[in-house]
Amino acid sequence: MIVELLIGLCLLGSVVLFVAPSRYAGRLAAGWSLLPLALSLFMYAGFSGQGNAFLGGQLAYETTVQWVSLGPYTLNWHVGLDGISMPLIALSTVLTTAAILSAWTPIEDRENQFYGLVLFLEASLVGVFAALDFFVWFVFWEAVLVPMYFLIAIWGGPRRKYAAIKFFVYTNVASLVMFIGFFALIFGLGDSIGSLDMPAIAQALRAGELGSLAGVGPATLKTLAFAAMFAGFAVKVPVVPVHTWLPDAHVEAPTPVSVLLAGVLLKMGTYALLRFNFTMLADVAQRYAAIIALFAVVSVIYGALLALAQQDLKRIVAYSSVSSMGYVILGLVAYTVYGVGGATFQMLSHGLISGLLFACVGVIYNTTHTRMVDDMSGMAARMPVTTSMFVAGAFAYMGLPLTSGFLGEYFVFLGTFHADFPGAAWFTAIAMFGIVIVAGYLLYAMQRTLFGPFGVATDHGDGGAVRTDGGEDADSGAEHDIKRAAAHDVVPLAMLLALVIVLGVAPEISFGMIRDAVAPLLTGGAG
Amino acid sequence: MVATITAFAFEVAPAIAILPLASFVIALFAGKYLPKRGALAGIAATGGSLLLSLWVALTVAGGATYNEEIYSLVTTPNTFDLHFGLLLDPLSALMLVIVSLVSFLVHLFSLGYMNDEGEAGLPRYYAGLGLFSFSMLAFVFADNLFMSFVFFELVGLCSWLLIGHWYREDAPPSAAKKAFLVTRFGDYFFLVGVVAIFATFGTTVFAGPESFPTLAEEALAGSGGAGGGAGGLSTFGFGPGAWFTILGFLVLGGVIGKSAQFPLHTWLPDAMEGPTPVSALIHAATMVAAGVYLVARMYGFYALSPTTLAVIAFVGGFTALFAASMAVVKRDIKQVLAYSTISQYGYMMLGLGAGGYVAAVFHLMTHAFFKALLFLGAGAVIIAMHHRQDMWEMGGLKERLPIPYYAFLSGSLALAGIFPFAGFWSKDEILFEALVHGIGGSPLLLGGYLMGLTAVVFTGFYTFRMVLLTFHGEPRTHTARNPHDLGWSVKTPLAVLGILAATAGFVNMVPVGTILGLERIELLHGWLDHGISGLTVEHYGELTHDFAGYTTGALAGSEVLTVLLSAGISLALALAGAGLAWMLYSGPNPEAHTERLGDVRTLLMNNYYQDEYQVWIAETFGTGVARLSDRFDQSIVDGAVNGVSEVSLLSGDRIRRIQTGIVSNYATLLTLGLVVLLLTVGLAGGWFL
Amino acid sequence: MAVAVQYYLLLSAAMFCIGLLGILTRRNALFLLMSVELMLNAANINLVAFSLQYGNLTGQVFSLFVTALAAAEVALGIGILLVLYRNFGDVDITKATTLRW
Amino acid sequence: MVAIPYEAIAFGLFALLTVASSLGVVLVEDVWHASLLLGVALLSVAIHYVMLRAEFLAAIQVLVYVGGVLVLITFAVMLVRQVPDEEGSGREVA
């Protein structure tokens, strides 16, 4: 029942915040979010699952209750955790707390609703990672979109409505495509499946129980379903070429929301890919591994190149997420312990690091009110702590050793280089070049914004930016009072950075359980 | 021999690296509350490291070695094992001493260079130094390539932090970025190499029977002519020899980047934007040395591949010459030193490529001392000159700064390779190795030798041009007439290093040894020839001989003659270069002669347009392609997405126009619809048949 | 039965089509009302004819309902038509197009 | 002896009348004429009912349609024909 308790806590918090007065909403939300955080860490510490949830592993915190029976199918409330979902749930709760703290400064309007939605989002995210019945899973999967839609569209930037609608419709269409694919499998399985229990389906599929459907043979059906589900999840990840909602959404979303969007929402896509495509249809994934790897590599390189061309700090980080998530796909397709485990680890790592970077950009934006690289310089002089965090985060993103970013990517490379599919080594080698490009754009951005003589451009409207240059010690104009960030802005940064380093130095904390859950995936796959 | 008894020194050896790490943490978090803003912690830490290193070296000298895993990052059954470990053998022990010594002296010097000058951001500076020392020391005692890579990268981070120390100005952050990016480009190949070595051998440890050089050696030895996957190793479709060569090249990419070899040397001169003690640290003992050290560390692997060795030698030789030529025309004292660094590391690469493992390590050691000395000396001059660095604004500092002058002179003599200073012995040995192996059947090496030899002239020239312009003649500016005072913290390191620069060469007097037949005099050779089997000079010699086909030749069949000739020629050329400088730049008011070089000068001043073409490449293939991608993404990819929605809305708009508002039309459409329905169903049901 | 039921079917079909024609071509709401009456009568002819054909009264009875409803419909229709006339000053149904698209 | 198909002839005639008057309803310009023709059509339908042995229905037809519906329509025509509409002939009806 502890998973239900976790979800329930978040939902209750959401309700409480909706009725709470705006004045106390920030503090209340932060305080409340510590409850699920503490609970999830408690769960993490006492985690006792073994093996892969979908492949007959022993689950932790499992519950099954019958819900609806629909014709031949029964829908159950079935939740439980294994070594893949547990870290992701912890990630969700950690990032929620971080996001709430980093929202204190920028969110000044309808706070109670904002935090209420964030907690609702948290509940849905936990649900996505915990659900084991397809239907329950899908409910949470879709439920994530709604608060995100509001969060972007109400508290976002100037083009927030366009971005929100684009995000909303794009990802929903993707869900539908995926849905078709999955249901083709369900019906292909026919009477051998009496419920939408995903582990049961996964095992049936791997056991080769898939029949034909509407004259389409099992092999083709599998391939088509794989393609549909891949396409659906690829949008969420996002994989090039279905990534264009992401930069818009990121740029327009308020930074705390970007933290969650990049930190957890993208992981939903790869998580689903891992669970559906790469677990249920492992044989198809292996057959078309080279093609999938191609998508991954294109995402890595193309995403990085796009990031290189951007001027907006958030766009840079957004596109770099496309690049980083490409590594995850590459790792998944490798079917080695380091490949799949590394991909999962990279999900965690990227969640923390991108969250950190977005939060840093947010802190900078809060004081300068611009995110354009050209509009500011020398921020380090005024915001030393934030700058340090930004630098640390950026280097972690570049894969600096002793941060989780390095290990995530390194595991993936290690796992993929000697994978079985043709050209694995080449794909890996090309993908690795991403680490050079990522260094290029992040260093460039940091050099331009954080270093050099201090200056911030203002007055965008009246043609020509006016630069306010301050001397070394002299305070610049009153309207541009660049202050040091408040403690509550820095705390989430420090928290995330600490985790990044801890995971980078002691990856076994999570890689242990991940590996345990991944291992069954690699054996006895193809049905 | 593998040590059977683990000495206590080895138990505490991790502290060699941990101590600077602790000083990093202290400086970072508590630096601003400490008296010297973290300097004292750093000095204490590196001093401790130095003592421990010496202790370790003594233990190693006693014949003990250490090769153990100390921290397991990931323990994964049935697949690769990522761990940190300690490999303490003569090579790493030597390097530990060098690194901790230089680092200690740099910390000390910084008291004068940074604290006394009232610089801001000192805690950050000392934190950076501490982290730098930590990374480099950990890199040195790494027992596997993975760990090497980890700390290799951290070294890169530290260089970024320190080069960009004065971040409020425009140039330092830019230089820092460049340094990191260019080396990162090299590290990319290194990374591929590490991963590929993992994938091939399943391990990256350097030493022991299960180490990858040993496995590679066995694979090559066992693969006779059968080809294909040797000894159960996956060689990715290549023959084992070819594949090992590729692996070697990949790792070499990182080396070329970090050790600033052509064509990835461009970051190094820019890195002079950092504080001068940092330059000393980077160039003498840490970052740049890391590349060469890495090749030496896995020499057992490189020795298996003649192609790789030849390329290393050739790149090294070319870099030595190429960089030396650019140093000739520089006005900035630190720029001269920067190019000389590139050049000297070129020599080391030449030595390694030519089979002169000992020679290269020897030069690595002597260079560490005299280049640290030169940089610190330059730093002293810069302090004295109130942070001016143009040599044409100096002059006549000899009388006003005696201790720096003599120390600097000692370093310069060593750099120029003048007998009997340290540089002479080591450089000569490298050239000698190249020569003998060149004669002995690898004529390619002779090319490297010739380039190295030519570079000797340039080295002698620019070194003494620098000394003359800086210290001799009449002061050319007001500042030069009234230099700043120097404190003990500046002078002490200079004195120590000055002595070392003069004497360090005596540890391996090969010519003397050969001529006099005193093998025992080649101390370094003996030092490097004991320790873990497979990592000894003797073994490397066998490998280069067996696999790369290096044989020792001699001029006119006489080894003594060859030695003498080689030493004589290089000394003569060095003196010639120095003499030319003396001719041109001695006297109270030397003139600038560079104008006479004409177009060549422009070429040299612009560093052969290396930066320009690299920037051009970066902009075209980086930014340019990025811009194109961005445009493509905005218009085509996103355009398609928006297009779908627009088409939907447009068709929606068309569809709703059916609803004209005129009820007669509705009736018509309704009737038509019904008729169509009737026809369809009728046709399907066969009513009309 | 002298006249075969098919002929009645034809007649009703003709009437139905004429009514439909009226609905499709006329713009005056009154014409439309009358056309609908024709169509309903066509249905009635069918019902009565088939009622005779099958010998049960179901059809006839049903046609009574149709007639009744036709009357009710006309009454309601004229009510709405008058309101339309009051609002638009016309009974031309193509004039009332404030709601469209 | 050839039986004269009286019923058939009658059906034919009245069917013709029904169709013709129905056509008239939808084709004439004037509403008033149309409503009169509708009456004719409905009455002829009543005659068909008689021929189909549904005399009661025929009576109802006459009563309901001619007596009810047609009166209603006439009433409506009176009410709405105050202004000439382009469909009518323009003849004023009081």
Place this chain on the structure above:
Amino acid sequence: MAVGSSVLPTPVLQTAPPVGDWVALAPVLLLGLTALVLFVIDSIDPDDASGGGALAGTAAVGTLLALVAAIALLVAGIGQGQGGALRLYGDQLVVDGMALFFTVIFTSVATLVIVASYDYLRDRVYQAEYYVLMLLATTGMALMASAGSLATVFISLELASLPSYALVAFLKDNRGSVEAGIKYFLIGALSSAIFAYGISLVYGATGQLGLEAIARSLSGGTQLVGILGVGVLMVAGGFAFKTASVPFHFWAPEAYEGAPAPVSAFLSSASKAAGFAVAIRVFAVAFSPQAVVASVDWTLAFWLLAAVTMTLGNFAAATQDKVKRMLAYSSVGHAGYVLIGLAALNSGQNGLVLGASMIHLLVYGFMNTGAFLFIALAEYWEVGRTFEDYNGLGTQAPIACVAMSVFMFSLAGLPIGGGFMSKYFILVGAVGTGHFLLAALLLINSALSLYYYSRVVRSLWFEEPADSLDIEGYPFGLYGAVVGAAVVTFLLLPGIFLVSDAAISAASALFV
């Protein structure tokens, strides 16, 4: 009223129901009775001192009682299970699970609409007539669900339609309302003529009007395939009109837009459901797929209707400027979804697909009624009709706007309300019976619908309100109805199992 009259002269043996006729017909009777009571109240107190309170209260109590009665009968299992359907009055009426299920829908919608109308109609004249018409229409609908022969089908359909025409034109000084009324009426008259003609043809082909009698007659095959076929399709046309399916939908956008919003709510939810109720019964029982489909493939017809209806409805809705009209088109689109249930009847899982359609109609009854009632609220506040006019309402009336957001997301098929579940059931039905193309269309259209539904949400919450936006009063009745509908819509997400079994078993019972 047609309720009690046995119209066929043929003496038919009555089956002995376990309960009295009046008990089984209690919901219908209660509705009719309430209408009569309203007449009485109106004649006693024509000026209505309570400002419509008495009328609305009575009407609401009546529909509520009918609702309770229907639920009670449903729970008691009347006409379901082993005993089979209750056949009354010579098979003219049938009371079974399906009839009761639909009665629940009609009465729920009617209750909500009447509660909401109390505020909407305040200070208007002819209130009694309004409630009477609405109750009579509801009665007609309830009868439609129980109709056992084409005769009762026709009569009850007209009983439901005629008051609807009047209701649409209720605002007789409002040009839109009147125009909507005339259009609705004309298309309705044409459709009922087609419908009647279709019935006459079916009668011609079979000699029967009773649904089961027709089925018996057809079970041996028929010579008059063409006549039967045309008749069947014309009958289908009549239902298509009632359910606002393309191409008989043209009245719908206009009528829903022009009519008073509560009436739109009533028509688009209850009237549509009634059309489906009767269509399901007629096609499932009389033209049962096994007997007819071989020659008259009406499932093909419904297939086409479904495909065109949902596509056209959604595409047209996507580009509307007025919220009400958007909802009108979306209601056309939803008709298309439900039609899938009919189109998929030629396969093994009839109970499942029909049940899914019924569940959707139930959920739709709440979410769509709620949405239109929100429009009624907006009309009450006189904020305007376009999306822009709704800008910033979320700040002024957050509770109602949350409710509206629930409706919109639920209509779009997001898991915020029962609409997600019911749409999902339809999808399962469609795919399970092999109608992949329809399933795909359903999904594509759902995706598109998300776009325009979210526009409403966007206006409510994301846009800055216009300066003139000023809301006076929070009418209790409208609020109560909107919030009530929202709560039920939301609860139907986890609680769908409360109705899904009933619907599926009721639908399955038709094919036993």
